[in-house]
Amino acid sequence: MSGSIVFRKDRRRWVVSWSWQGNIYKISRYKGRLMHGNGIRNKRKDDGYRRADKLLAQMQGDVENKCFRIEKYLETGWTDVIPYFESWLETKKKKTPATYKGYKSYFKNWIRPFFESHPVQLHEIQLDTLDKLLESLGLSGKGKHNVMMCFHAFLDYAWRAKRIPEIPPFPKRSDYKIVAPSIKWLPSDRQVKVIEAIPEIHQPIFWFLKYHYRRPGEACALHKCDYDIINKVFIIRRSVSARQVVNHTKTDHEHIIPCHRNMVDLIDHLARQPGQYLFE
Structure with missing residues (x-):
């Protein structure tokens, strides 16, 4: 040999x-x-x-x-985790602003402090290390899951770059203790009273959200050209990510939805006004 x-x-x-x-x-x-x-x-x-x-x-x-x-x-x-994570972050600048901002926040607040106090080489990370990382996260179950999935994406990159022989097993989903929050909402008549209490000039976007069940970021990002005034339909193809308008939805799919009959006259009026956005 x-x-x-x-x-x-x-x-x-x-x-x-x-x-x-x-x-x-x-x-x-x-x-x-x-x-x-x-x-x-x-x-x-x-x-x-x-x-x-x-x-x-x-x-x-x-x-x-x-x-x-x-x-x-x-x-x-033989790669130190912290500098390699920093170099990995540089490759993620093309992600949506919210995703990239989240990755940087996870690193600054949780991942970096953990590996500064628990120094290991990248290839030495195994389930026991990941269990300790999970225990160190002072977040909700969903928040813990987000941090760990970010770290999984990082290790996947390291594996494809041949810095580690394999991706170690991660804690099971039950270990995160994710509790689905109960959804609370107002009855329809109360919703109407709340929206009517808003100054009239600011009401249209709230009526749109009530009747069309879209993400608030998609409503904020609607351009006038995203409304087909002939066929009375919206083309949902933009959103807001970390306060920046992006030319895709969260799921990267375009959606065509009809304008609710209660809003046709209002939307037609707004579409003819000056400005780029439907809800100025």
């Missing part, structure tokens, strides 16, 4: 020389630490040699178990 332990006098460290797929690799770290040594005759008393011996045995074991990946042992494979 390929692999040997060599002492590099110029750097005073032990390395594992490994032949793999036609290339020779000189691996100088075991669990992220350089294998410094003295090169003394009694190698068993040399800490650096003992680490190199463990490393070689581990590599040979991976070959026997048919799970060997050279990336696991290269220096690029």
Whole structure:
């Protein structure tokens, strides 16, 4: 089986020389630490040699178990979680503003503090680490789930980039203790009284939401060109994300919905007014 332990006098460290797929690799770290040594005759008393011996045995074991990946042992494979998460965030700037803002918030408030107090290498993260991360989150069940799914997306990226051999199992959904909130609403006649108490100039968007059951962000983002005044239908194709108008819905699907008969005259009037948005 390929692999040997060599002492590099110029750097005073032990390395594992490994032949793999036609290339020779000189691996100088075991669990992220350089294998410094003295090169003394009694190698068993040399800490650096003992680490190199463990490393070689581990590599040979991976070959026997048919799970060997050279990336696991290269220096690029020993990755600190925090800087790699920061670099991953840079790749997410094309996400919706709300998603990107959420990722940054999860990292700043929960993920970074946890790994500063529980330093591990990226490839060392297993279920027990993820359980501790979950326990550290002072959030609701849904909030915890959001943070953990963000971290799952991060590990999926690391796996596809060959920084980790596999994505470790995550806590089960029951561990998040998600409680679905009970939905409370006003009866229709009370809704009407509340909307009528709003200054008349601001009422149209609330009537639209009452009769059309769309997301508030979709109503705010409606352009006049999104209303077909001939066929009396709305094309729902925009929304608001982190206070920014985006040219897609939350589900990335366009929806064509008819204008409710109680609002046709009002919407026709608004569509003919100056301005870009239907509800100015």
